[in-house]
Amino acid sequence: MKEQARHITTDLVHHSYQAPPAFAAIQPAVHKASTVIFDSMHDMRTRRWLDKSGFTYGLHGTPTTYQLEERLCSLEGGKQCLLVPSGLSAISTVALGLLSAGDEVLIPDNAYGPNKDFAEHELARWGIRHACYNPMDVADLHAKITPATKLVWLEAPGSVSMEFPDLIALVQACRARGVTTVLDNTWGAGLAFKPFDLLADGGSVAVDVSAHALTKYPSGGGDVLMGSIITTDNAVHMRIKLTHMRLGIGIGANDAELVLRSLSSMAVRYHAHDVSARVLAAALQRQPAVVQLLHPAFAGAPGHAHWQQLCGAAHQGQGAAAGLFSVVVDAQFDQAAIDRLCDSLQLFKLGYSWGGPMSLVVPYDIDSMRAGGRGALQAGTVVRFCVGLEDTQDLLRDLAQAWEKAFGQAWVQ
Numbered sequence: 001m002k003e004q005a006r007h008i009t010t011d012l013v014h015h016s017y018q019a020p021p022a023f024a025a026i027q028p029a030v031h032k033a034s035t036v037i038f039d040s041m042h043d044m045r046t047r048r049w050l051d052k053s054g055f056t057y058g059l060h061g062t063p064t065t066y067q068l069e070e071r072l073c074s075l076e077g078g079k080q081c082l083l084v085p086s087g088l089s090a091i092s093t094v095a096l097g098l099l100s101a102g103d104e105v106l107i108p109d110n111a112y113g114p115n116k117d118f119a120e121h122e123l124a125r126w127g128i129r130h131a132c133y134n135p136m137d138v139a140d141l142h143a144k145i146t147p148a149t150k151l152v153w154l155e156a157p158g159s160v161s162m163e164f165p166d167l168i169a170l171v172q173a174c175r176a177r178g179v180t181t182v183l184d185n186t187w188g189a190g191l192a193f194k195p196f197d198l199l200a201d202g203g204s205v206a207v208d209v210s211a212h213a214l215t216k217y218p219s220g221g222g223d224v225l226m227g228s229i230i231t232t233d234n235a236v237h238m239r240i241k242l243t244h245m246r247l248g249i250g251i252g253a254n255d256a257e258l259v260l261r262s263l264s265s266m267a268v269r270y271h272a273h274d275v276s277a278r279v280l281a282a283a284l285q286r287q288p289a290v291v292q293l294l295h296p297a298f299a300g301a302p303g304h305a306h307w308q309q310l311c312g313a314a315h316q317g318q319g320a321a322a323g324l325f326s327v328v329v330d331a332q333f334d335q336a337a338i339d340r341l342c343d344s345l346q347l348f349k350l351g352y353s354w355g356g357p358m359s360l361v362v363p364y365d366i367d368s369m370r371a372g373g374r375g376a377l378q379a380g381t382v383v384r385f386c387v388g389l390e391d392t393q394d395l396l397r398d399l400a401q402a403w404e405k406a407f408g409q410a411w412v413q
């Protein structure tokens, strides 16, 4: 087209220069858009976004979000992926996409707390009921499935208390009753086990949906909030996708870029967190004030055999287990002692979330978080440690000094 003499304000919007198309950088480009331009009216009428054959509007996807979706599908072994602005948004979007008035959803009693909260305060207003089941008792799940049950949440291991359920048996129980399963796969992250191939035999036992808080290991920086919803069943995917679209949910291109950048180092980081966490967990297990170690890779921890079955083969039989664990501190130590521990730690900071470079610690009041009691957990306060990427010996020294201040007991080497 011939360039006409135009005002600079117009030229700054409609500039004629186009960079040469091929630019071979390591990281994918960051495409930002609300509006996407069409070539012609014919193009506008025929271009499709639902099947991802084209781009129509920023909210419906960009090359950057498609790239991230594809890599996340590879990570978890899924076929379709939706991106949402947080892990919690993945949870709520799955529920809104798959449930209707009169339906019931079952949630493990040790689930990520806000999942229960969403069911209790939001789903209830739409006439959707929820109940909690004991994830360590497959018979309890069987007993709680009713004709109204349309969705069962799974988490392996449970948030905070880290009991590892018999995920395979739970999924089979749901399959036998025709109930859709959705796994909160934040802990496993696609690395500890494959949610769509639990028996590692090509997919004979698979969850229907995997929801993942990318905020944790995929981000890895403690600086991005994002979630993904991954499926292998196109019908399930499309139901959630249309809800996702109608709710107007999207993510920012810069956040997608950060996760794309971090994904390439994720497996290495996950393993490093895991190795360091196991050294620290073993050290804590030696302390008399610790009455129970809640780390699924340790013999004696609740659900250890299930972890072994699902995650035990990775890393030459060492298994894969993330950088997260909890301990139960002897009930003789009161809240003031627990607070002294948490306040005395220098490298372990006080803060929620996990998966970033910095180690974190949070005490939890488990009894207030559960409907069905403590299960296999001993009496005492649960303290959760999220192990970052600091040097393991530095973290050990930090634990030792804080332990002595908090409990007046010498640290057992």
Ligand SMILES: *Cc1c(COP(=O)(O)O)cnc(C)c1O
Residues within 6 Å of the ligand: 085, 086, 087, 088, 089, 112, 159, 184, 186, 187, 213, 214, 215, 216, 225, 226, 227, 353
């Ligand atoms: C953190 C977390 C979430 C929620 O992720 P956000 O991005 O913080 O909303 C969901 N499930 C589990 C297991 C988590 O640890």
